[in-house]
Amino acid sequence: MNMMDNTNGGEASATRATYLSLRDMILTGELPAGEKLKIEQLRRMLDTGASPVREALSLLTSDMLVERIDQRGFRAAPASLANFEEILMLRCTLEDMALRQSIVRATSEWEERLVLSHHRMKRVVDTATFEDAHKDFHMTLLGNAASPMLERYCSQLYDLNIRYRNLAAGGANYQRRDIAFEHEEILDAAVRRDANAASAALLSHYRLTGAYLTTQLSGL
Amino acid sequence: MNMMDNTNGGEASATRATYLSLRDMILTGELPAGEKLKIEQLRRMLDTGASPVREALSLLTSDMLVERIDQRGFRAAPASLANFEEILMLRCTLEDMALRQSIVRATSEWEERLVLSHHRMKRVVDTATFEDAHKDFHMTLLGNAASPMLERYCSQLYDLNIRYRNLAAGGANYQRRDIAFEHEEILDAAVRRDANAASAALLSHYRLTGAYLTTQLSGL
DNA sequence: GTTTTTTAAAATATCGATATTTATTGACAT
DNA sequence: ATGTCAATAAATATCGATATTTTAAAAAAC
Numbered sequence: 279m280n281m282m283d284n285t286n287g288g289e290a291s292a293t294r295a296t297y298l299s300l301r302d303m304i305l306t307g308e309l310p311a312g313e314k315l316k317i318e319q320l321r322r323m324l325d326t327g328a329s330p331v332r333e334a335l336s337l338l339t340s341d342m343l344v345e346r347i348d349q350r351g352f353r354a355a356p357a358s359l360a361n362f363e364e365i366l367m368l369r370c371t372l373e374d375m376a377l378r379q380s381i382v383r384a385t386s387e388w389e390e391r392l393v394l395s396h397h398r399m400k401r402v403v404d405t406a407t408f409e410d411a412h413k414d415f416h417m418t419l420l421g422n423a424a425s426p427m428l429e430r431y432c433s434q435l436y437d438l439n440i441r442y443r444n445l446a447a448g449g450a451n452y453q454r455r456d457i458a459f460e461h462e463e464i465l466d467a468a469v470r471r472d473a474n475a476a477s478a479a480l481l482s483h484y485r486l487t488g489a490y491l492t493t494q495l496s497g498l
Numbered sequence: 499m500n501m502m503d504n505t506n507g508g509e510a511s512a513t514r515a516t517y518l519s520l521r522d523m524i525l526t527g528e529l530p531a532g533e534k535l536k537i538e539q540l541r542r543m544l545d546t547g548a549s550p551v552r553e554a555l556s557l558l559t560s561d562m563l564v565e566r567i568d569q570r571g572f573r574a575a576p577a578s579l580a581n582f583e584e585i586l587m588l589r590c591t592l593e594d595m596a597l598r599q600s601i602v603r604a605t606s607e608w609e610e611r612l613v614l615s616h617h618r619m620k621r622v623v624d625t626a627t628f629e630d631a632h633k634d635f636h637m638t639l640l641g642n643a644a645s646p647m648l649e650r651y652c653s654q655l656y657d658l659n660i661r662y663r664n665l666a667a668g669g670a671n672y673q674r675r676d677i678a679f680e681h682e683e684i685l686d687a688a689v690r691r692d693a694n695a696a697s698a699a700l701l702s703h704y705r706l707t708g709a710y711l712t713t714q715l716s717g718l
Numbered sequence: 719g720t721t722t723t724t725t726a727a728a729a730t731a732t733c734g735a736t737a738t739t740t741a742t743t744g745a746c747a748t
Numbered sequence: 749a750t751g752t753c754a755a756t757a758a759a760t761a762t763c764g765a766t767a768t769t770t771t772a773a774a775a776a777a778c
Binding site: 291292293326327328329330333349350351 | 760761762763764768769770
């Protein structure tokens with residue numbers, strides 16, 4: 279969302295720090311889906327005031343990670359198989375559109391960013407930073423579409439999907455070898471500007487992990 | 499004692515009342531696109547505290563009606579022709595999907611809600627309540643898709659579009675006769691469960707007004 | 719033995735004051 | 749003139765305290 283572009287190296291506001299912490303806690307499942315989020319409890323946990331917590335929670339509403347009910351506080355967005363499937367469907371539709379637009383507007387400069395991002399993702403070993411690199415690769419792929427809203431939706435949906443991945447496996451490494459190959463397929467197709475192939479590879483990538491996750495999540 | 503002097507007759511919280519007011523002020527253009535939104539100024543204007551204003555603004559971020567820059571406050575989302583065209587594109591894609599899903603899941607109960615909503619929209623004369631009825635009709639159309647996120651996106655995009663319509667004409671009545679016919683076309687196709695015809699009619703409806711608005715908005 | 723009402727506790731929402739940060743102004747040097 | 753830099757003004761962000769509402773528990777009524 280629109281707080282993300284704060285690359286300022288100095289001290290961020292308490293609200294922003296709180297926003298990032300809470301976001302991470304929800305994505306990783308440290309704050310379980312559907313859980314009541316009590317201001318006082320979070321305030322202590324993060325050692326900050328009530329105002330930053332409230333404001334951070336209000337902002338997380340944008341990302342559909344938190345639900346707000348008037349006069350009844352906040353809760354972590356609930357998770358369900360139906361919700362996961364909806365996310366998957368929307369991702370496929372919107373990322374297909376974004377990727378095709380990106381490719382239409384392809385330049386060698388974008389191509390280079392893409393190759394670089396892919397390279398960085400491949401070389402990472404640490405699981406924690408892999409997630410960042412992986413998102414960066416996917417967003418670079420879509421980032422040439424010159425459609426800020428579309429990109430925002432895709433980024434949002436990406437994060438929501440990550441949440442389900444964590445929910446399913448606790449971050450288990452589910453055959454990264456296949457996934458590396460799939461990434462190369464997408465990259466190659468994008469670089470040679472073959473929109474149909476790139477889109478097919480991307481969507482297949484999502485649907486494969488989607489099918490895997492669906493089996494894991496049957497207990498929702 | 500504080501709630502006694504609350505001029506709104508309803509039961510909602512100050513934050514919610516503020517949210518609704520600000521939302522309306524942005525959609526109607528009373529708060530112009532791109533305008534700096536100063537807490538103190540709004541606080542006085544709406545006769546409430548700073549906390550409800552901040553929280554309402556944070557919530558409006560979800561709707562892409564307000565932008566927040568850390569430590570630099572809030573501003574009404576800027577408007578541009580490119581942004582309008584992006585909204586139009588996303589609407590066409592997402593509403594097409596939602597409408598088709600709605601029709602797949604069609605029931606006589608939905609059919610009845612649709613006819614009723616259409617009837618109410620037709621009979622309204624007052625411009626202000628027409629807007630509500632119009633949105634209700636469009637959302638009923640999509641509301642049978644059983645996709646909460648998709649519906650949320652569509653509702654968001656609908657509002658953003660309204661904003662541009664107000665921006666373009668100050669609410670001028672641009673040939674309502676044609677529009678009434680277009681609505682009947684959509685309704686008829688939906689009721690006879692012809693997804694292709696319904697979608698075509700809906701998208702044509704959007705693209706026609708889109709083209710009209712684009713000419714009006716050339717000064718952005 | 720339920721259902722309703724009352725009371726007490728917890729949590730949310732809001733206010734008013736203050737601390738931080740950003741924006742503006744005007745003197746001064748180049 | 750123009751650009752830098754301090755001093756000042758303005759605005760944002762945050763805190764701590766309080767009011768309001770909701771939730772839970774206990775008591776009373778049917």
